[in-house]
Amino acid sequence: MTASTERDRQKRAAAMWAAEAIEDGMVVGLGSGTTADMAIEVLAARVAKGLRIVGIPTSERTAALARNLGLPLTDFAAHRRIDIAIDGADQVKRSTLELIKGHGGALLREKIVASASDRMIVVVDETKLVDQLGGKTPLPVEIANFGWQTVLDRLAALGCKPVLRLADAKPFVTDGGNYIADCVFGQIPDAAALHDRLSRIVGVIENGLFIGLASTIVVGGNNGVEIMDR
Numbered sequence: 703m704t705a706s707t708e709r710d711r712q713k714r715a716a717a718m719w720a721a722e723a724i725e726d727g728m729v730v731g732l733g734s735g736t737t738a739d740m741a742i743e744v745l746a747a748r749v750a751k752g753l754r755i756v757g758i759p760t761s762e763r764t765a766a767l768a769r770n771l772g773l774p775l776t777d778f779a780a781h782r783r784i785d786i787a788i789d790g791a792d793q794v795k796r797s798t799l800e801l802i803k804g805h806g807g808a809l810l811r812e813k814i815v816a817s818a819s820d821r822m823i824v825v826v827d828e829t830k831l832v833d834q835l836g837g838k839t840p841l842p843v844e845i846a847n848f849g850w851q852t853v854l855d856r857l858a859a860l861g862c863k864p865v866l867r868l869a870d871a872k873p874f875v876t877d878g879g880n881y882i883a884d885c886v887f888g889q890i891p892d893a894a895a896l897h898d899r900l901s902r903i904v905g906v907i908e909n910g911l912f913i914g915l916a917s918t919i920v921v922g923g924n925n926g927v928e929i930m931d932r
């Protein structure tokens with residue numbers, strides 16, 4: 703088995719575990735990314751067999767996938783609270799269950815959905831587990847497009863190397879119409895402190911540090927899934 707096939711198998715095992723935790727009548731937060739997609743596929747198959755749920759998507763891409771698969775969608779106008787959100791992550795810190803998210807660019811909606819959820823189940827393969835957040839993995843920060851250059855300067859003053867994310871040689875634009883600065887901080891020993899400092903920069907809309915939001919991490923590994931609860 704190739705490494706990528708094995709990784710897909712691990713991701714699918716985690717996604718299946720999370721999708722099986724969803725019960726009839728629930729409002730479900732639908733995450734973004736390849737692992738969340740797998741959970742959405744399992745949920746849609748369960749809906750086809752009679753499970754009654756509604757989903758709130760964390761991205762336009764996820765909304766399109768859910769619609770194509772026949773998974774009914776709703777929004778915050780109809781439901782203020784979500785029972786369970788299922789989403790992926792780019793890094794998970796073992797000891798604290800703090801996350802880095804946003805490599806897919808959906809971090810703002812993902813964080814709004816996670817914050818409105820009674821429970822957030824994070825689905826990852828074992829390559830996402832780390833002892834310390836950051837390292838070479840950049841922290842995505844969603845920023846206003848007006849004056850983005852000044853925001854990058856302020857981010858750099860925090861000690862990182864911010865790079866404006868591009869797509870097809872133009873700035874990548876999020877579903878909310880904003881830009882993303884990918885910030886390499888190196889090791890992030892105190893995620894809460896960094897989160898606060900980022901939040902104080904005018905023009906920063908949200909950052910990819912998810913602190914105190916994940917309830918359960920489902921890690922797909924060689925020998926099935928490992929469950930880490932907060």
Ligand code: A5P
Nearest residue numbers: 735736737790804806807808
């Ligand atoms: C999307 O913005 C991200 O937060 C994703 O949840 C994250 O990139 C995980 O994606 P994969 O499951 O594709 O690795």
